[in-house]
Amino acid sequence: xPPIEKLSIPAPEPPLLWMLASIPHDSNxxxxxxxxxxxxxxxxxxxxxxxxxxxxxxMRDLLEESGHVVVGIADSADHAVAIAVRERPDLxxxxxxLAGPHDGIDAALELRERLDVPSLFITAHPDLPMRERAxxxxxxxxxxxxxxxxTLRRVLARL
Amino acid sequence: xxxCWHATAELRERLTQQRLLSRELNHRxxxxxxxxxxxxxxxxxDQRPVAEARELIGQRLQALARAQDxxxxxxxxxxxxxxxxATELATYSERIVLDGPDLRIDGxxxxxxxxxxxxxxxxxxxxxxxxxxSGEVSISWATVGxxxxxxxxxxxxxxxxxxxxxPVHKGFGTVLLQSTFSAPDTKxxxxxxxxxxxxxxxxxxxxxxxxxxxx
Numbered sequence: 001x002p003p004i005e006k007l008s009i010p011a012p013e014p015p016l017l018w019m020l021a022s023i024p025h026d027s028n029x030x031x032x033x034x035x036x037x038x039x040x041x042x043x044x045x046x047x048x049x050x051x052x053x054x055x056x057x058x059m060r061d062l063l064e065e066s067g068h069v070v071v072g073i074a075d076s077a078d079h080a081v082a083i084a085v086r087e088r089p090d091l092x093x094x095x096x097x098l099a100g101p102h103d104g105i106d107a108a109l110e111l112r113e114r115l116d117v118p119s120l121f122i123t124a125h126p127d128l129p130m131r132e133r134a135x136x137x138x139x140x141x142x143x144x145x146x147x148x149x150x151t152l153r154r155v156l157a158r159l
Numbered sequence: 160x161x162x163c164w165h166a167t168a169e170l171r172e173r174l175t176q177q178r179l180l181s182r183e184l185n186h187r188x189x190x191x192x193x194x195x196x197x198x199x200x201x202x203x204x205d206q207r208p209v210a211e212a213r214e215l216i217g218q219r220l221q222a223l224a225r226a227q228d229x230x231x232x233x234x235x236x237x238x239x240x241x242x243x244x245a246t247e248l249a250t251y252s253e254r255i256v257l258d259g260p261d262l263r264i265d266g267x268x269x270x271x272x273x274x275x276x277x278x279x280x281x282x283x284x285x286x287x288x289x290x291x292x293s294g295e296v297s298i299s300w301a302t303v304g305x306x307x308x309x310x311x312x313x314x315x316x317x318x319x320x321x322x323x324x325x326p327v328h329k330g331f332g333t334v335l336l337q338s339t340f341s342a343p344d345t346k347x348x349x350x351x352x353x354x355x356x357x358x359x360x361x362x363x364x365x366x367x368x369x370x371x372x373x374x
Binding site (some may be wrong): 054056074079 | 188267335
């Protein structure tokens with residue numbers, strides 16, 4: 001009688017990994033949008049890589065409302081690299097699943113290597129294989145869609 | 160080989176498939192939620208009266224839902240541009256003149272094109288050629304060039320409507336029209352000409368349509 005083969009049930013994935021130190025929401029902390037009680041974070045030059053233009057425009061407005069400068073919006077990995085090489089941003093908000101042969105992780109890897117620009121990944125579903133692949137780009141972390149405005153502001157304020 | 164082995168292998172295969180489908184569904188749902196979030200946030204940021212913003216949000220969500228219906232029918236693959244236009248402008252079909260080849264738009268661009276048409280239609284109904292009984296809209300498109308240099312050209316032209324007035328407020332709809340399709344070397348023109356609003360889009364064909372149809 002052959003040995004009974006066990007069905008391999010995949011182990012549940014660990015909770016979302018924050019490579020950036022955890023950013024708890026402290027209700028007593030000053031709101032970063034309140035300029036009267038908070039030293040405004042430095043203005044960052046940011047490239048948005050997102051292939052849904054509606055989401056990209058919303059991100060642009062959120063960033064500009066927080067005092068940052070959006071140097072461009074790219075809808076593909078290749079476009080992201082082209083803009084980053086030209087504009088030299090401080091940071092890239094990088095969607096992972098993009099149109100075209102390369103994804104956001106490919107672009108983040110290339111831009112980390114060529115320009116040493118860090119990426120902050122924004123994705124709908126950061127699963128473990130994806131995060132493991134992304135680690136080589138030494139990203140600042142992962143934010144999950146739909147994007148929480150307060151979390152994004154707090155992350156950027158710490159940079 | 161014992162039949163229980165086959166059953167085990169089949170069950171394992173089904174579990175794997177189910178997990179992949181769940182993951183894909185989760186990804187799409189989160190993306191749609193992110194789009195809804197962006198749409199609501201930007202509409203509310205336009206400093207409109209609440210009642211007007213509520214109506215605009217409802218209409219934009221309806222447009223997004225129509226795009227989802229189209230995508231569901233083809234399992235998120237390519238969709239005829241004529242079908243996308245017909246779906247968005249069904250109410251005004253007798254006042255729309257279409258001129259262009261029947262391209263298959265890649266599923267990834269269907270929501271964007273639907274929202275673009277929705278914003279143009281909404282404006283035409285409120286202020287432009289579709290706001291009175293005499294106006295009409297001409298929608299034309301073409302592919303220009305070939306290979307890697309091929310372009311998609313699109314034109315929305317309103318005619319015989321009321322006298323065009325320049326908008327006093329640049330809302331999110333206008334921003335969307337002036338920013339949509341963020342591929343490199345995209346050209347857009349939004350003009351409030353005396354005869355009616357004209358909007359033109361000139362973008363790389365690659366990525367807009369299915370690769371197999373790009374030729």
